[in-house]
Amino acid sequence: MSQNIDPQDLFQKAEKKFKMTNLVKRNKKYEDVSLMYFKAANLFKMSKKWEEAATSFIRAHECELILECRYQASTYLIKAAECYRKVSSDKVATTLTMAIDILIECGHFSIAAKCFKDIAEIYEKDDILEKAILYYEKASDLFQSENENSQANQCKLKIALYSAELGKYDKAILIYESIATESLGNNLSKWSAKEYFLKAGILHLCAGDVVSARKGYERYQELDLTFKSQTESIFLNNLISCYEVCDVMKFTKIVCNYDRSSKLDSWEVSMLLKIKKQLKENEESIMI
Numbered sequence: 001m002s003q004n005i006d007p008q009d010l011f012q013k014a015e016k017k018f019k020m021t022n023l024v025k026r027n028k029k030y031e032d033v034s035l036m037y038f039k040a041a042n043l044f045k046m047s048k049k050w051e052e053a054a055t056s057f058i059r060a061h062e063c064e065l066i067l068e069c070r071y072q073a074s075t076y077l078i079k080a081a082e083c084y085r086k087v088s089s090d091k092v093a094t095t096l097t098m099a100i101d102i103l104i105e106c107g108h109f110s111i112a113a114k115c116f117k118d119i120a121e122i123y124e125k126d127d128i129l130e131k132a133i134l135y136y137e138k139a140s141d142l143f144q145s146e147n148e149n150s151q152a153n154q155c156k157l158k159i160a161l162y163s164a165e166l167g168k169y170d171k172a173i174l175i176y177e178s179i180a181t182e183s184l185g186n187n188l189s190k191w192s193a194k195e196y197f198l199k200a201g202i203l204h205l206c207a208g209d210v211v212s213a214r215k216g217y218e219r220y221q222e223l224d225l226t227f228k229s230q231t232e233s234i235f236l237n238n239l240i241s242c243y244e245v246c247d248v249m250k251f252t253k254i255v256c257n258y259d260r261s262s263k264l265d266s267w268e269v270s271m272l273l274k275i276k277k278q279l280k281e282n283e284e285s286i287m288i
Contacts, residue, residue: 007043010036011056018063034063038076045083054083054091074102078115089126093119113142117155129162136162153179160199161267169207176200177216184224193224198232201240202268205275210243231262239275248279 014036017029041056057080064073077099084091096115103112120135140155160175180196183189197220204213217236220227227233235258242251255272258264264272 005043007040007047007049007052010043011040011052014040014059018059030063030067034060034067037063041079050083050086054080054095057083058095070102070106071108074099074106077102089122092122109142110146110148113139113146113148113151116142120155120158124158129166133159133162164203164206164271169203173200173203176203181223194227194230194232197224197227198236199268201236202271202275205239205243206271208278210240213240213243243275243279246279246282248276248283251276251279
């Protein structure tokens, strides 16, 4: 039956009723109008009219604010953002930001953190890394305040990833080393520490600081007594040794051999290419 209802007609009726609503039986009237907007929004969604659906959800949110149902208002904003995902990244971020303000005011920090993460993912997809980092940081802080450490660390790893891509190596190193150390205290996650120590060590070399790379490597062995025997540890030690003597050919061979057995991810390949470029430049300067 609902398929026979014109959502635009229902929306216009809601608009008219909203404007005519006065203080007499105010709550009941706004409840009715909010429901009309909600129904119109869902009908627009069925027709894949995403802008219209989002607008209807936002209007429903306005009714809920008047009714002082703030949490319900925030849920309508989140629904509006889901519709905007189909048409406009900027409008998603703006709408979720509105929802976050309400959620934080109501004390729903976990949901607000999820919204921050959603905004970060939008900027990540659009390759706007500075903003992606900013919103991952906001999400991480809120997740951590709710003791959702796993979610917080997922955001921190994204921050480290993109900070390194932007050349902010010190920031990324601190995150990788911190999460690696934290992982060692958890039986379920301690296996991942070697991966984060490797990434931190690679970034020390990206920063051109072979002394810090060597000191970091020695510290990782002290923190994790099993690290020395791990493939990642042997690989990192070999990379540092090549950097210390500026041996580009050996560096390349070590990377290729490791990639054949353990498969480097695209981020690691990108960082290792930066190190190789540095080695070539150092080698050329020595020859001169």
